[in-house]
Amino acid sequence: MFPLQHRKHLYFDPEQRGVIARVSEHFEKTNSVSIRLARKNDLDEVYALLRECGLPWEGFSDHLATALVLVANDKIVGSAALESYHDGVLLRSVCVSLAFRGQGLGRRIVRRILALSGNRPCFLLTTTAPKYFEKYGFHIISRDEASPGVRQSIEFKSICPEDAVAMLRPAD
Numbered sequence: 001m002f003p004l005q006h007r008k009h010l011y012f013d014p015e016q017r018g019v020i021a022r023v024s025e026h027f028e029k030t031n032s033v034s035i036r037l038a039r040k041n042d043l044d045e046v047y048a049l050l051r052e053c054g055l056p057w058e059g060f061s062d063h064l065a066t067a068l069v070l071v072a073n074d075k076i077v078g079s080a081a082l083e084s085y086h087d088g089v090l091l092r093s094v095c096v097s098l099a100f101r102g103q104g105l106g107r108r109i110v111r112r113i114l115a116l117s118g119n120r121p122c123f124l125l126t127t128t129a130p131k132y133f134e135k136y137g138f139h140i141i142s143r144d145e146a147s148p149g150v151r152q153s154i155e156f157k158s159i160c161p162e163d164a165v166a167m168l169r170p171a172d
Contacts, residue, residue, distance in 0.1 A: 033077065033105060035112055038067035045076040046093075053095035054128075056159040059083075060093055068113055070096065070105055078105055080113040085149030088121035091169075092155060094129075110136055114169070121171050123150045125164040138167040 038046060043061055046069065050057040060067065063081045066089075070078030078096040082089045091113065096106045114122065114136060123146050124133060130140060143156065143166045150156065 033070055033072045033100070033103075035068055035070055035109055038064050038069045038079065038081070040064060042069055042076055046079050049076055049079060049095060049097060050093055052097060055093055055095055056155070057093075058159050059154040063092075066113075066116055067093070068109055068116075070100070070109055072100065078109050080109045082113060082117055082122075083150075083153055083155075085147065085153070087147035087149040088123055089117045090150050090153050090155060091117070091122055091124040094124075106132075117169075119171050121147060122169040123147065124167050125155050125160040126167065127161060127164045130165045130167060133167055133169075136169060138169045141166050141168045 040061075046060060046067075047057040050060070060079075060081060063083050066084060067079065067081035069076045077100045080094045081092050083092060094106070094110060094113070096109070122138075124138065126133065130138075143151070145168070146156065146166055
């Protein structure tokens with residue numbers, strides 16, 4: 001199971017799909033990189049990281065309750081967030097600092113954030129990583145196939161380019 005720091009939420013344990021677990025108060029720490037929920041005072045570092053990785057930062061602060069960060073030596077080196085809508089969730093802002101790539105950190109944060117999505121359809125837009133997200137059960141769809149609520153997100157409406165690939169990870 002994947003405990004997260006400071007907030008209690010229900011989530012699905014990806015190792016035991018369908019089993020609901022309560023998040024504890026401590027956080028996972030492996031290889032001196034920890035994953036925790038993002039905080040308001042993290043925003044400047046997260047925005048800088050998103051710019052480094054060429055990802056949009058607009059709207060990120062509206063979803064702090066479902067945003068995770070990777071922390072190494074008190075520095076944010078990765079992020080991922082979910083936007084929740086009545087008919088699905090949108091995965092956004094998945095990135096790892098260039099200096100920390102190749103260590104499996106992307107895999108760790110993606111697995112953790114997908115555990116928070118529960119058994120709901122999960123959508124994303126990407127210009128660079130469709131093959132990467134296929135490993136997590138996503139498949140390419142047309143933008144029109146995204147749920148109506150998700151299509152109302154800022155990513156679908158304005159900040160992601162029209163040539164961004166839409167993807168879906170269906171509910172189980």
